[in-house]
Amino acid sequence: xxxxxxxxxxxxxxxxxxxxxxxxxxxxxxxxxxxxxxxxxxxxxxxxxxxxxxxxxxxxxxxxxxxxxxxxxxxxxxxxxxxxxxxxxxxxxxxxxxxxxxxxxxxxxxxxxxxxxxxxxxxxxxxxxxxxxxxxxxxxxxxxxxxxxxxxxxxxxxxxxxxxxxxxxxxxxxxxxxxxxxxxxxxxxxxxxxxxxxxxxxxxxxxxxxxxxxxxx
Numbered sequence: 001x002x003x004x005x006x007x008x009x010x011x012x013x014x015x016x017x018x019x020x021x022x023x024x025x026x027x028x029x030x031x032x033x034x035x036x037x038x039x040x041x042x043x044x045x046x047x048x049x050x051x052x053x054x055x056x057x058x059x060x061x062x063x064x065x066x067x068x069x070x071x072x073x074x075x076x077x078x079x080x081x082x083x084x085x086x087x088x089x090x091x092x093x094x095x096x097x098x099x100x101x102x103x104x105x106x107x108x109x110x111x112x113x114x115x116x117x118x119x120x121x122x123x124x125x126x127x128x129x130x131x132x133x134x135x136x137x138x139x140x141x142x143x144x145x146x147x148x149x150x151x152x153x154x155x156x157x158x159x160x161x162x163x164x165x166x167x168x169x170x171x172x173x174x175x176x177x178x179x180x181x182x183x184x185x186x187x188x189x190x191x192x193x194x195x196x197x198x199x200x201x202x203x204x205x206x207x208x209x210x211x212x213x214x215x216x217x
């Protein structure tokens with residue numbers, strides 16, 4: 001790469017702040033949620049929440065700096081009996097994501113219900129797949145250099161080696177580069193109203209589920 005050699009390594013807890021910064025860059029929601037600039041990003045609990053489901057967490061590094069990451073899940077690699085604990089931990093992280101301090105929600109109760117309903121819709125509409133891209137983000141300064149594709153390539157290879165048949169990914173048509181997935185080879189399988197993205201975009205946004213058939217790739 002023109003900006004330095006591209007390398008990869010596994011996510012470590014010490015990477016939380018940097019990954020939250022990249023997430024905030026992609027979806028600048030702190031101001032919308034009433035956060036002061038000096039407060040920790042609301043994305044930190046979201047990154048931690050994503051880690052609860054992930055079996056694959058890889059960072060892209062250029063000149064020692066984290067410039068992108070992909071968190072993914074391969075069903076066959078999840079520990080047995082992890083489901084109940086994961087749901088419990090996710091609910092706790094969700095509370096942290098929506099609160100600015102101990103128990104004080106800054107988002108109206110009606111909107112909170114919308115968030116919970118969106119989680120239900122994601123579960124109901126989730127396509128049949130035994131692997132999933134949970135979160136994929138590349139620093140805006142390094143987009144268009146193939147980093148996102150390489151991160152996906154590496155996860156696809158790992159999923160295939162684990163005998164996965166299909167990879168699902170949820171995105172939206174306002175704040176995400178959904179065309180990236182179509183160009184890569186993912187197939188759109190469902191669209192529905194996205195309560196979360198619509199709230200932050202302040203306009204109608206659709207959720208999109210894509211699936212990559214590994215047998216055809």
